[in-house]
Amino acid sequence: xxxxxxxxxxxxxxxxxxxxxxxxxxxxxxxxxxxxxxxxxxxxxxxxxxxxxxxxxxxxxxxxxxxxxxxxxxxxxxxxxxxxxxxxxxxxxxxxxxxxxxxxxxxxxxxxxxxxxxxxxxxxxxxxxxxxxxxxxxxxxxxxxxxxxxxxxxxxxxxxxxxxxxxxxxxxxxxxxxxxxxxxxxxxxxxxxxxxxxxxxxxxxxxxxxxxxxxxxxxxxxxxxxxxxxxxxxxxxxxxxxxxxxxxxxxxxxxxxxxxxxxxxxxxxxxxxxxxxxxxxxxxxxxxxxxxxxxxxxxxxxxxxxxxxxxxxxxxxxxxxxxxxxxxxxxxxxxxxxxxxxxxxxxxxxxxxxxxxxxxxxxxxxxxxxxxxxxxxxxxxxxxxxxxxxxxxxxxxxxxxxxxxxxxxxxxxxxxxxxxxxxxxxxxxxxxxxxxxxxxxxxxxxxxxxxxxxxxxxxxxxxxxxxxxxxxxxxxxxxxxxxxxxxxxxxxxxxxxxxxxxxxxxxxxxxxxxxxxxxxxxxxxxxxxxxxxxxxxxxxxxxxxxxxxxxxxxxxxxxxxxxxxxxxxxxxxxxxxxxxxxxxxx
Amino acid sequence: xxxxxxxxxxxxxxxxxxxxxxxxxxxxxxxxxxxxxxxxxxxxxxxxxxxxxxxxxxxxxxxxxxxxxxxxxxxxxxxxxxxxxxxxxxxxxxxxxxxxxxxxxxxxxxxxxxxxxxxxxxxxxxxxxxxxxxxxxxxxxxxxxxxxxxxxxxxxxxxxxxxxxxxxxxxxxxxxxxxxxxxxxxxxxxxxxxxxxxxxxxxxxxxxxxxxxxxxxxxxxxxxxxxxxxxxxxxxxxxxxxxxxxxxxxxxxxxxxxxxxxxxxxxxxxxxxxxxxxxxxxxxxxxxxxxxxxxxxxxxxxxxxxxxxxxxxxx
Numbered sequence: 001x002x003x004x005x006x007x008x009x010x011x012x013x014x015x016x017x018x019x020x021x022x023x024x025x026x027x028x029x030x031x032x033x034x035x036x037x038x039x040x041x042x043x044x045x046x047x048x049x050x051x052x053x054x055x056x057x058x059x060x061x062x063x064x065x066x067x068x069x070x071x072x073x074x075x076x077x078x079x080x081x082x083x084x085x086x087x088x089x090x091x092x093x094x095x096x097x098x099x100x101x102x103x104x105x106x107x108x109x110x111x112x113x114x115x116x117x118x119x120x121x122x123x124x125x126x127x128x129x130x131x132x133x134x135x136x137x138x139x140x141x142x143x144x145x146x147x148x149x150x151x152x153x154x155x156x157x158x159x160x161x162x163x164x165x166x167x168x169x170x171x172x173x174x175x176x177x178x179x180x181x182x183x184x185x186x187x188x189x190x191x192x193x194x195x196x197x198x199x200x201x202x203x204x205x206x207x208x209x210x211x212x213x214x215x216x217x218x219x220x221x222x223x224x225x226x227x228x229x230x231x232x233x234x235x236x237x238x239x240x241x242x243x244x245x246x247x248x249x250x251x252x253x254x255x256x257x258x259x260x261x262x263x264x265x266x267x268x269x270x271x272x273x274x275x276x277x278x279x280x281x282x283x284x285x286x287x288x289x290x291x292x293x294x295x296x297x298x299x300x301x302x303x304x305x306x307x308x309x310x311x312x313x314x315x316x317x318x319x320x321x322x323x324x325x326x327x328x329x330x331x332x333x334x335x336x337x338x339x340x341x342x343x344x345x346x347x348x349x350x351x352x353x354x355x356x357x358x359x360x361x362x363x364x365x366x367x368x369x370x371x372x373x374x375x376x377x378x379x380x381x382x383x384x385x386x387x388x389x390x391x392x393x394x395x396x397x398x399x400x401x402x403x404x405x406x407x408x409x410x411x412x413x414x415x416x417x418x419x420x421x422x423x424x425x426x427x428x429x430x431x432x433x434x435x436x437x438x439x440x441x442x443x444x445x446x447x448x449x450x451x452x453x454x455x456x457x458x459x460x461x462x463x464x465x466x467x468x469x470x471x472x473x474x475x476x477x478x479x480x481x482x483x484x485x486x487x488x489x490x491x492x493x494x495x496x497x498x499x500x501x502x503x504x505x506x507x508x509x510x511x512x513x514x515x516x517x518x519x520x521x522x523x524x525x526x527x528x529x530x531x532x533x534x535x536x537x538x539x540x541x542x543x544x545x546x547x548x549x550x551x552x553x554x555x556x557x558x559x560x561x562x563x564x565x566x567x568x569x570x571x572x573x574x575x576x577x578x579x580x581x582x583x584x585x586x
Numbered sequence: 587x588x589x590x591x592x593x594x595x596x597x598x599x600x601x602x603x604x605x606x607x608x609x610x611x612x613x614x615x616x617x618x619x620x621x622x623x624x625x626x627x628x629x630x631x632x633x634x635x636x637x638x639x640x641x642x643x644x645x646x647x648x649x650x651x652x653x654x655x656x657x658x659x660x661x662x663x664x665x666x667x668x669x670x671x672x673x674x675x676x677x678x679x680x681x682x683x684x685x686x687x688x689x690x691x692x693x694x695x696x697x698x699x700x701x702x703x704x705x706x707x708x709x710x711x712x713x714x715x716x717x718x719x720x721x722x723x724x725x726x727x728x729x730x731x732x733x734x735x736x737x738x739x740x741x742x743x744x745x746x747x748x749x750x751x752x753x754x755x756x757x758x759x760x761x762x763x764x765x766x767x768x769x770x771x772x773x774x775x776x777x778x779x780x781x782x783x784x785x786x787x788x789x790x791x792x793x794x795x796x797x798x799x800x801x802x803x804x805x806x807x808x809x810x811x812x813x814x815x816x817x818x819x820x821x822x823x824x825x826x827x828x829x830x831x832x833x834x835x836x837x838x839x840x841x842x843x844x845x846x847x848x849x850x851x852x853x854x855x856x857x858x859x860x861x862x863x864x865x866x867x868x869x870x871x872x873x874x875x876x877x878x879x880x881x882x883x884x885x886x887x888x889x890x891x892x893x894x895x896x897x898x899x900x901x
Contacts, residue, residue: 367764367765431747432746432747445780447762447764447765447767447769448764449680449762449764450680450762450877451877452762452877454762454769456769456778456780463771463778463880464880464882465760465771465879465880466879466880467877467878467879470879480882482881482882483882484882486879486881487879562765562766562767562782562784563782564780564781564782564786564801564802565778565779565780565781566795566797566801567779567797567798567799571747
């Protein structure tokens, strides 16, 4: 029953239900160097039965920056993340400089991922010289290339990196990312016309960004706001990079470009470079936090990576070394950059306590109640606005998913379409539709005894009982069409590994429209350290994925309460429509 | 209590070897009028003592000398091996109790009476084995008969996602007991219960629930695990034979392990419709040494049910 989330969120945010079972991390502190002493992370219940990690704003971030971030939908909740928009997709008509003059743009599309950073500009229309314009310009982290189709037929274009990187600052979210990254190093000043100007440099790219803020008290029908409520909108940006000065102005903000989600985005965007017109964009379509990915093509990888502006001093959370539990890579997303995803940060924030119990054979004993022990350590006062549950939930949930499966390019549109479809496109929506493996994530309860392990997820059809010595794979297993797969468990040192085949194609890998085929194979890994259980999984599905996808590492702390497991209430299809807007997922 | 059970069980085992002992003269449920003395009763009628988990000499009323098939089956099965115990000394009920090797089926490979008459024969034999019937108030007797012979879909377990519930689901197919937690699985939808063995008190809110499996509260009574459950809905039956109940039903289940055997019975309290609390047969399962993976239940397809059963009349 997917929409029971309404209740679980209510529980999560009501202090009465939160029995702090774990030592609270140190309260957020702004260090003398102007950066948060560390990253600060917490969890909220997401739109299925899982939990999403978010990063709380650094205590060094000033009120002006928070106000702006919250006004445009990037900050959601008083201490909840101020980086809720990790990417955007928008389409625009207009003009863009192409060397010979101004090209005409028609339904051109821009994908920007602020956290990587990366951008794909799919320019369509006609060039200044009258020739048809059909170019796809991409950069991601230290690489730049062109594509002839989205995600396909790449040619390296490394020397364009310096020109393309500053463009991500020329959207409201990109500019505010710089201010958020600058934390305590933002200078607040006043423009001659009295508007506030916020200036900061992200240590991740060294680009100085100034944002002019307009205090607006007259904005009928803008997002969730009362028409005369004070909101603070970025109206102009200046970014200094490569010896050039880039400029942008934003006007005609709208809150209804993306149905059901409270995001504010301008429909008139003008870009300049050194005072000359660069682009004049009329936005016709906007989505926040879409499925956009930037796998670096092999032909580009073989070119030497460009040297980015050396970051003078990265904040502490960017300076970690080593791997996460259960992961042999340094980041959980591609392309790997120095930033840390909220989920990774949350995992690193938790320290285990107590010894790891072991069974008679010396293996870790995974038994325990691993559900419902996620106290809200920062006592977050609540969602962004009362009544905004569904919309805010979705935006934050998508914004936390840095680690995305890499589908083959021909399926990127399909994933986006599923992600933003009606709620009943989600195969989990409705009654008796299990989440299945691996979407159901960490089992809520485990008992391990007499050579068997029971893994229970608290939802329909979600119990697996597996021998711990799985033996050999029965070839018949591949013929099954199940939600949870035909599992085979074995120990790899102290890690329990469950390899599963025999799935149907009637589930998703994640809430964000991540479909799969019935050839999917899943490897799950469980490692217990003291009172913590780490979990991740790898999905292999070569018909639709470019490469096997390894999930975030997830973590749960043992719940010392031996609670009775109550029966799920009977599901009533009729009620689903009352709990969720049936026409669009948030 | 546990001592009583064990000594009784020893007696039962001795009886199983068919030593002729005079029936113990018994108590409340003995017929008032003396029936014509049978000159020589067959051995099956000459048992003494109680069944495991039952403190009445027979499982049906009025109590006669005959042994019901279920009672006979229980007497017939003998335990092997030691009873495993946990750190606190309680019997460890963990095990795969499903598909137990109780020598189901007929000796010599006999089958049901006639090919093709599965459903009909099944029902006749099933009803014929139910000597132990809940005693409904007389005004409901006709209703039970009507439900019993109603259309197949009158049975609330007919269809998809209709759990049989407690107590109709009978002995759990699998149990695991560890760290004062008890997992009881019946291999059907919603058939998992996880109960703590923590001497918790009854939460008064439990009575307000409307569940299939009840809000269970487990405790040890000697070597017997007792689960008291309240908070049922009225959308299940106690048994296949049309045994309906109300949402005020309360159920007490008892589990007793002896060696590789698990005995189970339950008492249903439902004063609105039953004349008196009903004690079920004692059921028994032998531990299944086969450590199979538990395969996922196949998806239920409502359309298929009509092909499997005559929808117009239960067998």
